[in-house]
Amino acid sequence: MKKVEQMDQASGNILGFHHVAIIASNYQRSRHFYVDVLGFVVIAENFRAERNSWKCDLKIGEAQIELFSFPEAPPRVSRPEACGLRHLAFCVKDISATIEHLKDYGVESEPVRTDPYTGRLFTFFSDPDGLPLELYQV
Structure with a gap:
Protein backbone atom coordinates (compact mmCIF):
# COMPACT_ATOMS: atom_id res chain seq x y z
CA MET A 1 0.00 0.00 0.00
CA LYS A 2 2.90 2.36 0.71
CA LYS A 3 4.05 2.26 -2.94
CA VAL A 4 0.62 3.43 -4.17
CA GLU A 5 0.64 6.35 -1.72
CA GLN A 6 4.14 7.35 -2.85
CA MET A 7 3.08 7.20 -6.49
CA ASP A 8 -0.01 9.33 -5.82
CA GLN A 9 2.08 11.92 -3.99
CA ALA A 10 4.71 12.04 -6.75
CA SER A 11 2.15 12.29 -9.55
CA GLY A 12 0.49 15.21 -7.75
CA ASN A 13 3.75 17.15 -8.05
CA ILE A 14 4.10 16.63 -11.81
CA LEU A 15 2.28 19.40 -13.63
CA GLY A 16 2.97 18.34 -17.21
CA PHE A 17 5.73 18.40 -19.79
CA HIS A 18 8.01 21.43 -19.88
CA HIS A 19 9.83 20.66 -23.13
CA VAL A 20 10.99 18.05 -25.58
CA ALA A 21 14.61 18.16 -26.79
CA ILE A 22 15.48 17.48 -30.42
CA ILE A 23 18.97 17.23 -31.92
CA ALA A 24 18.96 18.28 -35.57
CA SER A 25 21.42 17.12 -38.20
CA ASN A 26 21.07 20.47 -39.99
CA TYR A 27 20.23 23.24 -37.53
CA GLN A 28 19.09 25.89 -40.03
CA ARG A 29 16.87 23.44 -41.93
CA SER A 30 15.21 22.20 -38.72
CA ARG A 31 14.87 25.72 -37.31
CA HIS A 32 13.08 26.75 -40.52
CA PHE A 33 10.79 23.70 -40.25
CA TYR A 34 9.76 24.25 -36.63
CA VAL A 35 9.52 28.07 -36.84
CA ASP A 36 8.39 28.86 -40.39
CA VAL A 37 6.43 25.71 -41.22
CA LEU A 38 4.97 24.64 -37.87
CA GLY A 39 4.74 28.12 -36.33
CA PHE A 40 6.78 27.76 -33.16
CA VAL A 41 8.08 31.05 -31.70
CA VAL A 42 11.75 31.48 -30.81
CA ILE A 43 12.06 32.25 -27.09
CA ALA A 44 15.87 32.21 -27.00
CA GLU A 45 18.60 31.22 -29.44
CA ASN A 46 22.23 30.79 -28.47
CA PHE A 47 25.35 29.59 -30.21
CA ARG A 48 27.58 27.75 -27.75
CA ALA A 49 31.07 28.22 -29.19
CA GLU A 50 32.72 25.84 -26.72
CA ARG A 51 30.50 23.04 -28.07
CA ASN A 52 30.21 24.35 -31.64
CA SER A 53 26.46 23.94 -31.27
CA TRP A 54 23.19 25.84 -31.29
CA LYS A 55 20.45 25.72 -28.65
CA CYS A 56 17.13 27.24 -29.62
CA ASP A 57 14.14 27.35 -27.28
CA LEU A 58 10.85 27.24 -29.18
CA LYS A 59 7.28 27.59 -27.95
CA ILE A 60 3.76 27.17 -29.27
CA GLY A 61 0.88 27.34 -26.79
CA GLU A 62 2.22 25.70 -23.66
CA ALA A 63 4.46 23.28 -25.59
CA GLN A 64 8.19 23.90 -25.83
CA ILE A 65 10.96 22.34 -27.89
CA GLU A 66 14.68 22.68 -27.27
CA LEU A 67 16.29 22.44 -30.70
CA PHE A 68 19.98 21.52 -30.58
CA SER A 69 22.75 21.02 -33.09
CA PHE A 70 25.87 18.99 -32.33
CA PRO A 71 28.71 18.30 -34.75
CA GLU A 72 28.66 14.71 -35.98
CA ALA A 73 25.69 13.61 -33.87
CA PRO A 74 25.06 9.90 -34.46
CA PRO A 75 21.83 8.94 -36.25
CA ARG A 76 18.96 7.52 -34.22
CA VAL A 77 16.32 5.01 -35.24
CA SER A 78 13.19 7.09 -35.63
CA ARG A 79 10.38 4.88 -36.83
CA PRO A 80 7.46 4.78 -34.39
CA GLU A 81 7.93 1.07 -33.71
CA ALA A 82 11.48 1.48 -32.34
CA CYS A 83 12.05 1.36 -28.57
CA GLY A 84 12.17 4.73 -26.86
CA LEU A 85 10.28 7.89 -27.72
CA ARG A 86 7.70 6.88 -30.31
CA HIS A 87 6.62 10.26 -31.71
CA LEU A 88 5.58 13.80 -30.81
CA ALA A 89 1.90 14.63 -31.26
CA PHE A 90 0.65 18.15 -31.94
CA CYS A 91 -3.00 18.96 -31.27
CA VAL A 92 -4.72 20.86 -34.09
CA LYS A 93 -8.18 22.36 -34.55
CA ASP A 94 -8.49 21.48 -38.24
CA ILE A 95 -6.40 18.54 -39.45
CA SER A 96 -7.27 19.11 -43.14
CA ALA A 97 -6.18 22.76 -43.05
CA THR A 98 -2.94 21.79 -41.27
CA ILE A 99 -2.20 19.09 -43.85
CA GLU A 100 -2.73 21.62 -46.65
CA HIS A 101 -0.41 24.08 -44.91
CA LEU A 102 2.28 21.39 -44.64
CA LYS A 103 1.85 20.53 -48.34
CA ASP A 104 2.52 24.19 -49.20
CA TYR A 105 6.00 23.61 -47.72
CA GLY A 106 6.50 20.25 -49.44
CA VAL A 107 5.81 18.24 -46.28
CA GLU A 108 3.78 15.11 -46.98
CA SER A 109 1.67 13.32 -44.41
CA GLU A 110 0.24 9.83 -44.23
CA PRO A 111 -3.46 9.26 -44.94
CA VAL A 112 -5.73 10.56 -42.17
CA ARG A 113 -6.96 7.87 -39.82
CA THR A 114 -9.55 7.77 -37.05
CA ASP A 115 -8.50 6.86 -33.52
CA PRO A 116 -10.66 3.81 -32.75
CA TYR A 117 -10.86 4.72 -29.04
Missing part, protein backbone atom coordinates in the same frame (compact mmCIF):
# COMPACT_ATOMS: atom_id res chain seq x y z
CA THR A 118 -11.61 8.45 -29.24
CA GLY A 119 -13.05 8.88 -32.73
CA ARG A 120 -10.55 11.72 -33.33
CA LEU A 121 -8.70 12.22 -36.61
CA PHE A 122 -4.91 11.89 -36.77
CA THR A 123 -2.04 11.50 -39.19
CA PHE A 124 1.75 11.26 -39.15
CA PHE A 125 4.46 13.23 -40.93
CA SER A 126 8.20 13.71 -40.39
CA ASP A 127 10.55 16.54 -39.52
CA PRO A 128 13.66 17.14 -41.68
CA ASP A 129 15.56 14.37 -39.83
CA GLY A 130 12.77 11.82 -40.13
CA LEU A 131 11.51 12.29 -36.55
CA PRO A 132 7.94 10.98 -36.54
CA LEU A 133 5.42 13.72 -35.74
CA GLU A 134 1.66 13.41 -35.38
CA LEU A 135 -1.24 15.77 -35.95
CA TYR A 136 -4.16 14.99 -33.63
CA GLN A 137 -7.42 16.89 -34.12
CA VAL A 138 -8.97 18.00 -30.82
Whole structure:
Protein backbone atom coordinates (compact mmCIF):
# COMPACT_ATOMS: atom_id res chain seq x y z
CA MET A 1 0.00 0.00 0.00
CA LYS A 2 2.90 2.36 0.71
CA LYS A 3 4.05 2.26 -2.94
CA VAL A 4 0.62 3.43 -4.17
CA GLU A 5 0.64 6.35 -1.72
CA GLN A 6 4.14 7.35 -2.85
CA MET A 7 3.08 7.20 -6.49
CA ASP A 8 -0.01 9.33 -5.82
CA GLN A 9 2.08 11.92 -3.99
CA ALA A 10 4.71 12.04 -6.75
CA SER A 11 2.15 12.29 -9.55
CA GLY A 12 0.49 15.21 -7.75
CA ASN A 13 3.75 17.15 -8.05
CA ILE A 14 4.10 16.63 -11.81
CA LEU A 15 2.28 19.40 -13.63
CA GLY A 16 2.97 18.34 -17.21
CA PHE A 17 5.73 18.40 -19.79
CA HIS A 18 8.01 21.43 -19.88
CA HIS A 19 9.83 20.66 -23.13
CA VAL A 20 10.99 18.05 -25.58
CA ALA A 21 14.61 18.16 -26.79
CA ILE A 22 15.48 17.48 -30.42
CA ILE A 23 18.97 17.23 -31.92
CA ALA A 24 18.96 18.28 -35.57
CA SER A 25 21.42 17.12 -38.20
CA ASN A 26 21.07 20.47 -39.99
CA TYR A 27 20.23 23.24 -37.53
CA GLN A 28 19.09 25.89 -40.03
CA ARG A 29 16.87 23.44 -41.93
CA SER A 30 15.21 22.20 -38.72
CA ARG A 31 14.87 25.72 -37.31
CA HIS A 32 13.08 26.75 -40.52
CA PHE A 33 10.79 23.70 -40.25
CA TYR A 34 9.76 24.25 -36.63
CA VAL A 35 9.52 28.07 -36.84
CA ASP A 36 8.39 28.86 -40.39
CA VAL A 37 6.43 25.71 -41.22
CA LEU A 38 4.97 24.64 -37.87
CA GLY A 39 4.74 28.12 -36.33
CA PHE A 40 6.78 27.76 -33.16
CA VAL A 41 8.08 31.05 -31.70
CA VAL A 42 11.75 31.48 -30.81
CA ILE A 43 12.06 32.25 -27.09
CA ALA A 44 15.87 32.21 -27.00
CA GLU A 45 18.60 31.22 -29.44
CA ASN A 46 22.23 30.79 -28.47
CA PHE A 47 25.35 29.59 -30.21
CA ARG A 48 27.58 27.75 -27.75
CA ALA A 49 31.07 28.22 -29.19
CA GLU A 50 32.72 25.84 -26.72
CA ARG A 51 30.50 23.04 -28.07
CA ASN A 52 30.21 24.35 -31.64
CA SER A 53 26.46 23.94 -31.27
CA TRP A 54 23.19 25.84 -31.29
CA LYS A 55 20.45 25.72 -28.65
CA CYS A 56 17.13 27.24 -29.62
CA ASP A 57 14.14 27.35 -27.28
CA LEU A 58 10.85 27.24 -29.18
CA LYS A 59 7.28 27.59 -27.95
CA ILE A 60 3.76 27.17 -29.27
CA GLY A 61 0.88 27.34 -26.79
CA GLU A 62 2.22 25.70 -23.66
CA ALA A 63 4.46 23.28 -25.59
CA GLN A 64 8.19 23.90 -25.83
CA ILE A 65 10.96 22.34 -27.89
CA GLU A 66 14.68 22.68 -27.27
CA LEU A 67 16.29 22.44 -30.70
CA PHE A 68 19.98 21.52 -30.58
CA SER A 69 22.75 21.02 -33.09
CA PHE A 70 25.87 18.99 -32.33
CA PRO A 71 28.71 18.30 -34.75
CA GLU A 72 28.66 14.71 -35.98
CA ALA A 73 25.69 13.61 -33.87
CA PRO A 74 25.06 9.90 -34.46
CA PRO A 75 21.83 8.94 -36.25
CA ARG A 76 18.96 7.52 -34.22
CA VAL A 77 16.32 5.01 -35.24
CA SER A 78 13.19 7.09 -35.63
CA ARG A 79 10.38 4.88 -36.83
CA PRO A 80 7.46 4.78 -34.39
CA GLU A 81 7.93 1.07 -33.71
CA ALA A 82 11.48 1.48 -32.34
CA CYS A 83 12.05 1.36 -28.57
CA GLY A 84 12.17 4.73 -26.86
CA LEU A 85 10.28 7.89 -27.72
CA ARG A 86 7.70 6.88 -30.31
CA HIS A 87 6.62 10.26 -31.71
CA LEU A 88 5.58 13.80 -30.81
CA ALA A 89 1.90 14.63 -31.26
CA PHE A 90 0.65 18.15 -31.94
CA CYS A 91 -3.00 18.96 -31.27
CA VAL A 92 -4.72 20.86 -34.09
CA LYS A 93 -8.18 22.36 -34.55
CA ASP A 94 -8.49 21.48 -38.24
CA ILE A 95 -6.40 18.54 -39.45
CA SER A 96 -7.27 19.11 -43.14
CA ALA A 97 -6.18 22.76 -43.05
CA THR A 98 -2.94 21.79 -41.27
CA ILE A 99 -2.20 19.09 -43.85
CA GLU A 100 -2.73 21.62 -46.65
CA HIS A 101 -0.41 24.08 -44.91
CA LEU A 102 2.28 21.39 -44.64
CA LYS A 103 1.85 20.53 -48.34
CA ASP A 104 2.52 24.19 -49.20
CA TYR A 105 6.00 23.61 -47.72
CA GLY A 106 6.50 20.25 -49.44
CA VAL A 107 5.81 18.24 -46.28
CA GLU A 108 3.78 15.11 -46.98
CA SER A 109 1.67 13.32 -44.41
CA GLU A 110 0.24 9.83 -44.23
CA PRO A 111 -3.46 9.26 -44.94
CA VAL A 112 -5.73 10.56 -42.17
CA ARG A 113 -6.96 7.87 -39.82
CA THR A 114 -9.55 7.77 -37.05
CA ASP A 115 -8.50 6.86 -33.52
CA PRO A 116 -10.66 3.81 -32.75
CA TYR A 117 -10.86 4.72 -29.04
CA THR A 118 -11.61 8.45 -29.24
CA GLY A 119 -13.05 8.88 -32.73
CA ARG A 120 -10.55 11.72 -33.33
CA LEU A 121 -8.70 12.22 -36.61
CA PHE A 122 -4.91 11.89 -36.77
CA THR A 123 -2.04 11.50 -39.19
CA PHE A 124 1.75 11.26 -39.15
CA PHE A 125 4.46 13.23 -40.93
CA SER A 126 8.20 13.71 -40.39
CA ASP A 127 10.55 16.54 -39.52
CA PRO A 128 13.66 17.14 -41.68
CA ASP A 129 15.56 14.37 -39.83
CA GLY A 130 12.77 11.82 -40.13
CA LEU A 131 11.51 12.29 -36.55
CA PRO A 132 7.94 10.98 -36.54
CA LEU A 133 5.42 13.72 -35.74
CA GLU A 134 1.66 13.41 -35.38
CA LEU A 135 -1.24 15.77 -35.95
CA TYR A 136 -4.16 14.99 -33.63
CA GLN A 137 -7.42 16.89 -34.12
CA VAL A 138 -8.97 18.00 -30.82
